[in-house]
Amino acid sequence: MRFARIWQRLLGVERAVVEGVEFDSEAEVLVARVRPRKGASRRCGRCGRRASWYDRGEGRRRWRSLDLGPVKAVLEADAPRVNCREHGPTVIAVPWARHGAGHTRMFDDLVAWLAVHTSRTAVAQLMRVAWRTVGAIVTRVSRDASQVGDRLAGLRRIGIDELSYKKGHRYVTCVVDHDTGRLVWAAPGRDKATVGRFFDLLGPERSAMITHVSADGAEWIADVVDQRCPNAVRAADPFHVVAWATDALDQVRRDVWNTARGGRGGRATEASKALKNARWALWKDPDDLSQAQQARLDWIARTHPRLHRAWALKEGLRWVFQLSRQGLPRLAVTALDRWIGWARRCRIPAFVDLARRIVRHRNAIEVAIEHRLSNALVESVNTKLRLITRMAFGFHDPHALIGLAMLALGGLCPPLPARTRPA
Incomplete structure (x- = not known):
């Protein structure tokens, strides 16, 4: 009896009876013959309810257990089937392994x-x-x-975003709880049907209890949120909004670069090389510029005023959200109005189009400014997911x-x- 309890502790089968232990020299594994205790026998492997006997199934089977030093260990037991009222003929539940698993x-x-x-x-x-x-x-x-x-219970403020995990446009859509900081749901796909599956799982009553949703400006998210969450305000992520301005700025930089080369297919010149290497000086926060990058930005202001005006527009939009983070939402909204007027009159097509896009998402941007809500937490989760993808x-x-x-x-x-x- 004493040795049986020792084997129960070593093998992690305290809710089972160890009938015997032997070493299989051919397979070089330790085989422990076990059986469930009387109270745990004849239960459905899927639901755990008691059920009537059906047949002996496929006979005895083995489950891989934790190694005992350098030796592999397995548990061996009968695996009969019971006739469950809900699931039909099913292999019985065993206390040492999950249903359908080959390991403890x-x-x-x-x-x-x-x-x-x-x-x-x-x-x-x-x-x-x-x-x-x-x-x-x-x-x-x-x-x-x-x-x-229930992982979806009590959701009030959520963030939705997608992650590319593989080449070929393979995406996973993630939902994060802003209040707990945890990932609560994820599924493969990047479309309205994928987001709809989350709200189907959440149900109409709990969907109506959602108060804030943060996301980028993707319409496949916005349309579903507007339809399924009647009481929620949708906030546009400030990072993505500023990224729109950065993309517009880079488009202007490429146009100026092509002009400096004499059009598409032209040869590189000193001016075009300088513009090509000015990307980081245009993208970075002005407070983080190195001395060389600041000098390059000053050179752009003297030689390419159109590109420098595009850079100023990008920084102006970023300043709108800095005012929000400083606790000045009204001033930020006023700054946003002025920025839209400036972008409309700038005569730079990329920023004129950006102004139209921001007007379309104006309500979501103002929600982000007023409630200081962003997708930073979701982006942080995505960064960790990329690391997990590599692992x-x-x-x-x-x-x-x-x-x-x-x-x-x-x-x-x-x-x-x-x-x-x-x-």
């Missing part, structure tokens, strides 16, 4: 924890499993953890990447086996 819960949890804190290659080598197995375990653990509690290099299934993201950024990472403190 402790093994899954350790792999998931390692996948969050280290690279996938290191996890595969350390745990002696295949790359695809790591992705399957991450997806399984994340799905199991997300079923505990998870080789995941062919986006659901494995989403599962890893939910574990790392959604607060679903399990604790290490036999540890009480969460990761």
Whole structure:
């Protein structure tokens, strides 16, 4: 009896009975024969409800457990099926493993924890499993953890954005809770149907309780939010709005550069080379310019007034949001009005078009100014997701990447086996 309890602790099967332990010399694994305790037997593997006997299934099967030193360990037990009223013939639930898994819960949890804190290659080598197995375990653990509690309960202020995770326009749409800072939902896709699936899951009652939504100016987000969240105000992300101005400025710089070269296909000149290397001087915050970059900006002001005027327009729009961050929303709105008038009269086509675009998104921009709401938190999550994408290099299934993201950024990472403190 004493040795049986020791084996229960070593193998992590305290809710099961260890019938015997032997070493399989051919497979070089330690095999522990186990069975569920009487109270845990004959339950549906999907819902956990008691059900009547159906058949013996495929006989005995094995589950990979944590290694005992250099030796692999497996659990071996019968896997009969029960006739569940809801799910029909189903393999019985076992207390040491998740339904449909080939590994024990402790093994899954350790792999998931390692996948969050280290690279996938290191996890595969350390745990002696295949790359695809790591992705399957991450997806399984994340799905199991997300079923505990309601992650969408109490949502009031959310941010929506997309992340490119693979070449070929492969995107994942993410939803972040501004109040908790956690990733609450993610799904592959970048269109209205993808955002609609989130609000379908949220339901009409809870969608009506959303008060603030931050996003960029993408219409595939704005249209769905306006339709599904009647009581929410939609805020345009200041970073993306200023990025629109930066793109317009770069378009003007390229036009001036082409003119300095004598048109498309012309040869490079000293002036065109200087303009080509002036990109960072035009993009950066004026307070962060180096001495050489400041000198280049002064040269542009003397030799290319049109380009310098475009730079001033970009900085003027950035100043609007700086006023908002300083707690001066009324002054920021006034500055925005003046900026729109300036851009309309500037006779620079790129900024005239930008003024029209800002007028279209005027309400969302004013909400961002008034409530000081931005997508900075969502962009921070996206930056971490890009790091996770690099760590998870080789995941062919986006659901494995989403599962890893939910574990790392959604607060679903399990604790290490036999540890009480969460990761």
